[in-house]
Amino acid sequence: MTEITFENLQQYRRDLHLIPELALVEFQTHAYLMDKITNWQNDTMTIRTVAELPTAILVRFEGSDPKRTIGYRSDIDALPIAEQTDLPFQSIHAGVMHACGHDVHMSLALGMVQYFSQHQPKDNFIVFFQPAEEAKSGGKLAYDLGLFEDEWRPDEFYGIHDQPDLPAGTLSTLVGTLFAGTAELVIDIHGQGGHAAYPHLVKDPIVAAAELIMQLQTVVSRSVDPIKGGVVSIGVINGGKANNVIPDNIHLEGTVRSMTRTDLDIMLTRIRQIAAGVALSNDITIDVVLESGSYLPVENNPELANQLIDFMQLRDDIAFELAQPAMTGEDFGYLLQQIPGVMLWLGVNDNHALHSPKLNIDEAALLPGFTALRDFIEWRMNQ
Structure with a gap:
């Protein structure tokens, strides 16, 4: 049997970093993953794809003495970002980059498939290569399509997310909510434009927008428990073409x-109420679209999280830190609302943030990250 090496994981990561693809069009990525996985196929493995979500892959291992089914999830899509790392394996797809570390996530998941193809797990084990995490709610799409029914339903689910602020190879999580739930906010304000010299003859959408933006800042400060907190941030404002024309x-x-x-x-209810009030007071129309999709809070199951934390803290060869909650969004949160599980940070030691065009993860994270997760999964199978 061939053990999984740093060189294996590094090659997977670099190959995948070259070919980033956006949500639901990860066809080259899918082909690469399938080529590797089918080369390792044996009698204990079932490989599953579905026409309705064509870039998704599920791999199921039949356990030798199963008491449960354990799931491990990796996202596979990338971001619409032009890479600026100048790496020899920099993205070959213009304007698309693995700037959130999904190349790392996939590499560890491939390592899991390769390892368990050579070492039959005790429990049933499922590896899910999930499309469309960054957009399009791939986790929810998969669940709603029934991909996790009958023998394909994990009893518990695990996954990782890169963290540049942690040392390479350090694992980190907590009991409870790790990442926030998020919603996309789109607002269109429809007034009646005209000459800026005659504001009394128009219904000014710019003034209404300014009022609305300021009132939205009261959603967190006056509608949410200050101990819990929240975020309402406007990142795009478009409108108007001339300094003397009200649009x-x-x-x-x-x-x-x-x-x-x-x-x-x-918060979503309060935003709609505020928009309706501003529209009424300004005699204009405001359309509000709020879409949370599958980006619900990533809530770690307390029992499973405590077991994982205890395991990692007791191992001298695993670098582990307790995490603090983060306002990061992740659609694994939707799956964890349906199936108990845990998400962890994996430290990748870079001074550039996630989603930066210069993100350059420290590949020293790969082997210790893989080894710690594999060892935990095998330990869990013996509980």
Whole structure:
């Protein structure tokens, strides 16, 4: 049997970093993954694809003495970012980059498939290569299509996310909510434009937009428990073409984030109420679209998280830190609302943030990250 080496994981990561693809069009990535996985196929493995979600892959290992089914998930899509790393394996797809570390996630998942193809697991084990994490709600799409029914339903689910702020190879998680739930906010303000010299003859959408933006800042400060917190941020404002013309319309986009699903629902309701009030007071129309999709809070199951933390803290050869909650969004949160599980940070030691065009992960994270997760999964199978 061939053990999984750093060189194996590094090659997978670099190959995948070359070919980043956006949500639901990860066809070259899918082909690469399938080529590797089918080369390792044996009698204990079942490889599954589905026409309705063609870039998704599930691999199921039949356990030798199964008491449960354990799932491990890796996202596979990339971001619409032009890479600026000048690496020899820099993205060959213009304007698309693995700037969130999904190349790392896939490499560790491939390592899992390769390892368990050579060492039959005790419990049933499923590896899920998930498309469309960055957009399009791939986790929810997969669940709603019934991909996790009958023998394909894990009893517990695990996954990782890169963290540049942690040392390479350090694992980190907590009991409870690790990442926030998020919603995309799109607002269109429809007024009546005209000459800027005659503001009394128009219904000014710019003034309404300014009022709305300021009032939205009260959503967190006056509608959410200050101990829990939240975020309402506007990142896009479009409207107007001339300094002496009041436009008809203004377009806004933003993000809404909360650490609990209940508070997220409260915030979304309050945003709609504020928009309706501003529209009424300015005699204009405001259309609000709020889409949370599958980006619900990533809530670690307390029992499973405690077991994982205890395991890692007791191992001298595993670098582990307790995490703090983060306002990061992740659609693994949707799956964890349906199936108990745990998400962890994996430190990749870089001074560039996630989603930066210069993100350059420290590949020294690959082998210790893989080894710690594999060892935990095998330990868990013996509980």
